[in-house]
């Protein structure tokens with residue numbers, strides 16, 4: 001007979017088997033489920049409380065969410081009509097591989113469908129890139145103070161993540177190029193950057209890409225691309241088409257479909273082919289596929305979004321200037337304000353929440369003295385400024 005050494009144990013509360021929340025949970029000892037150390041070190045995503053729960057708790061009528069860089073205008077009618085037209089077909093699986101959406105996007109960007117991958121949000125495509133390309137001793141280089149989703153994905157893959165400090169709240173492309181070694185498999189750039197709102201220019205990008213060796217894959221996360229379309233200096237990655245660059249874009253921001261979960265990636269077919277090998281075949285879902293196909297052609301809708309955003313950004317930054325509050329000039333649908341301390345941010349966040357306005361404190365992004373405000377509708381922006389005047 002084989003001899004097993006006893007497995008390590010852990011104590012948990014036997015809670016989930018009980019329907020009655022008033023019942024006392026019993027402590028039980030169970031075998032410790034061993035997971036790799038890089039999974040043990042992760043923390044689960046902490047969702048904010050749902051608006052209805054907050055309204056009831058705070059006794060407020062209206063809740064203004066300026067915390068998540070969502071689009072306040074609501075989704076395009078063209079997307080809603082496309083969804084309605086297929087609603088009764090949801091007993092069927094979606095088109096496998098999202099072929100029609102890929103063809104539509106290929107048409108818009110004048111590439112082949114083989115150059116396009118679609119997914120349940122651009123973050124899902126990012127996850128598939130991480131799964132497809134990273135293992136073992138590979139290293140990823142990026143900046144501090146950028147999209148947390150990338151950090152989580154890289155850490156959960158168990159590969160080394162090198163974070164270079166921001167310079168004046170911008171990606172320090174020179175330092176990032178210097179941090180690249182023979183182990184670097186991937187460099188992640190977010191342009192314009194969440195949460196700082198800053199962008200690097202064509203000249204800065206061209207100087208950077210010259211220094212990056214061919215073995216390095218560069219992800220250019222352009223989730224906020226539409227808000228920079230009018231800026232001549234913005235280095236739109238699709239105007240370069242480097243063989244080692246993967247572009248990521250989203251329908252969650254300018255196209256107001258964050259809840260539907262749909263995004264896309266573009267790059268050389270040889271890279272896209274690997275991403276498609278690990279992708280779940282039926283994402284994004286059927287409604288997301290048809291809505292995105294309609295929205296990407298809806299230039300009238302996009303025009304209205306950019307107008308509301310420009311107006312809101314102008315209003316907020318004018319107010320900040322008049323009040324003498326520091327802010328970081330932004331090329332996105334949000335603006336970041338540095339303050340003196342993390343305590344100050346907490347005071348502002350808690351005060352605003354009591355008034356029914358949610359903003360995003362940025363400690364989790366490594367910027368504990370900063371907070372971020374998403375551009376809302378004109379009256380939402382005004383309500384935010386009025387609340388800020390009370391608590392800043």
Ligand SMILES: Cc1ncc(COP(=O)(O)O)c(C=O)c1O
Nearest residue numbers: 121122123147194223250252263
């Ligand atoms: C920079 C950046 N990349 C990616 C995402 C994820 O976008 P999606 O909703 O398409 O997954 C976000 C969302 O906040 C983001 O800010």
